[in-house]
Amino acid sequence: RRLQGIRGRAGGVRRSPDNVSSSTYSSTPSLPGCRVAPGRRADAGLPLARVTSNRIDLHALAAMDGVGRFREVLPMLMDPVAFAEAFVSGDAAGGCRVPSRGMERHRATLRSCGVASDARSRPAFAMKAFTTPKKDGRTARLVLDARPLNDAMRRPPSMDLPRLRDFIAEVERHRFAMQCDGVSYFYQFPVDASISRYFGIGMKGCDMLLNVLCMGWSWAPCIAQRASNVLVRDLGLAWVDNFLVLGGTLDEAERNVAVFRKRAQAARVEVRAEGDDALWQVRSRFVCVGVEFDLAAETQRHRLDPAWAERSPKFSGAPSGRRTSWRCPAATSFAALLSFAGRLGGRMVGAAAPVWDEVVDVPPSARRELGALRKIVRENPWVVGGVPEDTGSVLWTDASSRAWAALLEAEGRFVDGRQGVFAGPDADAHINLKEMLAFAEGVVRLCWAPGAQRCRIDNAAVVGAVAKGSSSSYAANRVLSRSLRVAGRRGIVLRPDWVPSGGQLADPYTRGTSLPRFPAQLPLPRSRATPFDLF
Numbered sequence: 001r002r003l004q005g006i007r008g009r010a011g012g013v014r015r016s017p018d019n020v021s022s023s024t025y026s027s028t029p030s031l032p033g034c035r036v037a038p039g040r041r042a043d044a045g046l047p048l049a050r051v052t053s054n055r056i057d058l059h060a061l062a063a064m065d066g067v068g069r070f071r072e073v074l075p076m077l078m079d080p081v082a083f084a085e086a087f088v089s090g091d092a093a094g095g096c097r098v099p100s101r102g103m104e105r106h107r108a109t110l111r112s113c114g115v116a117s118d119a120r121s122r123p124a125f126a127m128k129a130f131t132t133p134k135k136d137g138r139t140a141r142l143v144l145d146a147r148p149l150n151d152a153m154r155r156p157p158s159m160d161l162p163r164l165r166d167f168i169a170e171v172e173r174h175r176f177a178m179q180c181d182g183v184s185y186f187y188q189f190p191v192d193a194s195i196s197r198y199f200g201i202g203m204k205g206c207d208m209l210l211n212v213l214c215m216g217w218s219w220a221p222c223i224a225q226r227a228s229n230v231l232v233r234d235l236g237l238a239w240v241d242n243f244l245v246l247g248g249t250l251d252e253a254e255r256n257v258a259v260f261r262k263r264a265q266a267a268r269v270e271v272r273a274e275g276d277d278a279l280w281q282v283r284s285r286f287v288c289v290g291v292e293f294d295l296a297a298e299t300q301r302h303r304l305d306p307a308w309a310e311r312s313p314k315f316s317g318a319p320s321g322r323r324t325s326w327r328c329p330a331a332t333s334f335a336a337l338l339s340f341a342g343r344l345g346g347r348m349v350g351a352a353a354p355v356w357d358e359v360v361d362v363p364p365s366a367r368r369e370l371g372a373l374r375k376i377v378r379e380n381p382w383v384v385g386g387v388p389e390d391t392g393s394v395l396w397t398d399a400s401s402r403a404w405a406a407l408l409e410a411e412g413r414f415v416d417g418r419q420g421v422f423a424g425p426d427a428d429a430h431i432n433l434k435e436m437l438a439f440a441e442g443v444v445r446l447c448w449a450p451g452a453q454r455c456r457i458d459n460a461a462v463v464g465a466v467a468k469g470s471s472s473s474y475a476a477n478r479v480l481s482r483s484l485r486v487a488g489r490r491g492i493v494l495r496p497d498w499v500p501s502g503g504q505l506a507d508p509y510t511r512g513t514s515l516p517r518f519p520a521q522l523p524l525p526r527s528r529a530t531p532f533d534l535f
Contacts, residue, residue: 046131048106049139051113052183054270055190055212061230061267069160070226076219080194086153086219097126098148099202106131106142107203115142115187116201116208123200125149126207144216149198156219160226162237163467168291168302170237172385174246175295176253176282177236178260183270185241186224189213231263239289243271253282300385304377388493391451397442398458398506399434402427405509406442407518417518418445419509429475435459436476438506439466440483443494450491457496458504466496 058078062071075082110116119126125148131140162170171177182188191199191211199210199217213220221240228238235256236245245260247253257280264271273281284295290305393410399422407417418441422429426437439455439462447453457463465471465480487494501507509516 046133046138046140048109048131049134049141049184051109051115051187052270053114054183054188054268056188056227057266057268058190061227061269064233064263064267065230066233067229070223070230073157073219073223073226076223077189077195077213078192080192083195083198088152088154097122097200097202097207098128098145099126099204100129103129103201103203104205107208110142110208113187115212116210117196119197119200119207119209121197123207123209124198125152126200126202129201142215144199144201144210144214146199146214146216146218150218153218156222159222160229161221161239164289164291165467167237167239167289168293168385171244171246171288171293172295172300172302174248174253176247176250176284177286177288177293177295178245178253178257178280178282179286179288180243180271180273180280182228182241182243183272186215186220187212188270189223189227231260231267231269235260242288244288247282250282257282294382299382301382302385303382304380306380308377388450388452391447391449391453391492393449393453395442395447395453395455396504396506397435397438397455398504398510399431399438400510401431401434403510403515404434404438404441405506405515406438406446407506407509408442408446409505414519416446417506417509418442419515419518421515432459432461433473433476433479435462436465436471436479440479443483443492444486447487447492448490452493452495453487455494455496456499456504458499458501458507460498463496463498466494 058074062074065071076086111118125146127148128145130143130145132143133140189212191213193211196209196211199214201208201210213223225238225240228240228243232238232243232245236243238244243260245253245256247256261280263269286293287305287307290308291302292305293302294300393408393415395406395408397406398404403419403421405417405419408415420441422434422437426434429437435457439457442455443453455466457466461471465476469480469484471477471480484494509518
């Protein structure tokens with residue numbers, strides 16, 4: 001009865017009645033009592049975690065940027081003109097004000113550590129702030145609900161964040177590593193006073209302005225990641241605020257650590273390890289970004305973080321969400337397995353989690369898939385490292401509203417190809433699903449050689465789904481799982497990459513009333529406006 005009262009008679013969406021959480025409850029006709037799992041919000045009584053007062057020297061960090069990727073986004077912190085140009089036309093004036101609940105108790109803490117200051121005039125954007133619990137469970141971090149600001153600005157550029165598979169492959173090319181992370185990393189980036197008026201916190205009495213990089217702003221991860229890449233360039237890898245300095249030998253790793261320390265000191269970046277006694281310690285076995293690595297000479301393997309795997313048996317419920325059925329990610333994708341293990345603590349309902357309303361009923365087939373994947377997480381087997389050999393060919397797939405085409409190319413010469421016209425229900429499918437169908441047909445019909453198979457797709461949604469091993473679309477998941485099973489049986493590791501539409505070699509063979517045939521003679525003709533000099 002209480003659940004029905006929250007949803008209302010019409011079954012719409014209502015806000016949660018509590019003051020701390022802003023989770024929503026929704027009803028699904030086919031699944032009575034379906035709910036959206038609430039996000040992790042901190043207890044109102046938790047104090048804010050200690051925030052460093054250190055500020056990075058942005059000019060010194062930009063001087064180290066030999067590639068120039070960090071200098072491209074640096075004006076968003078220092079140049080008010082460049083910041084205003086990032087707004088959609090007419091939205092720079094702002095005028096948004098959303099009050100925060102219960103944030104007045106943190107005013108003194110924010111003021112004392114220099115993270116925020118009292119606003120002397122009305123901010124351009126005064127947004128809602130909330131706190132999320134940290135790993136220790138005793139303190140919380142401040143996050144700004146910057147959706148009004150994000151909607152008013154253009155999308156940020158690429159983060160330059162390495163893919164998980166590339167991250168793992170690069171780590172396993174070395175034998176030793178040193179791991180550390182930035183102390184309140186986002187709060188070490190200062191923001192110019194003329195820009196801070198866009199990062200306002202709506203509070204009772206007097207609004208506040210954030211003087212540091214805002215957690216919740218869409219540009220913040222890009223700025224932080226590109227700055228981290230400057231510090232570890234030619235030394236190792238960075239995953240936002242996690243730094244990993246690598247070396248093939250112990251001496252090389254120690255030399256790289258010394259160079260990294262000099263760069264961090266020159267740019268005034270404060271870093272620390274998990275334990276103070278382990279700072280700057282080089283080791284061959286460690287946990288980073290949710291993956292445990294063992295780089296010993298004879299093993300060189302990786303697996304899920306054991307802390308996540310040990311937590312999974314505590315949950316005995318069913319997943320929750322808006323979907324009418326649950327589709328588990330493919331176990332062949334380590335990235336999807338890692339993501340699933342991380343969601344076990346927040347998206348499951350069971351004995352160890354608070355019972356919010358009722359467990360969502362899922363089909364028996366989905367329960368079997370869920371049980372199989374959770375078994376893999378509990379067993380947590382080691383995955384032997386090593387990069388598979390390249391097949392020497394490239395799979396190009398493309399789809400139009402009417403037809404699809406897939407061709408296999410090796411060293412600029414045509415090997416084999418397939419094409420067809422969509423019929424039946426597929427003819428009215430979304431273009432993303434048609435692109436997924438074209439990719440699956442190409443894998444099943446053209447790819448036979450074991451090894452790393454490069455794939456070129458001009459649809460970003462399909463590239464992301466293949467790289468992750470799962471899709472948010474149930475129909476796309478069914479198509480994708482078929483191609484992944486076939487690739488797994490043949491010993492093929494798919495390596496998808498995005499290409500612009502003008503550079504898609506399969507595109508010309510999906511156009512026209514009568515589909516053009518693939519060339520009978522070599523070489524393969526050049527696609528229009530292709531950026532790849534293959535021929």
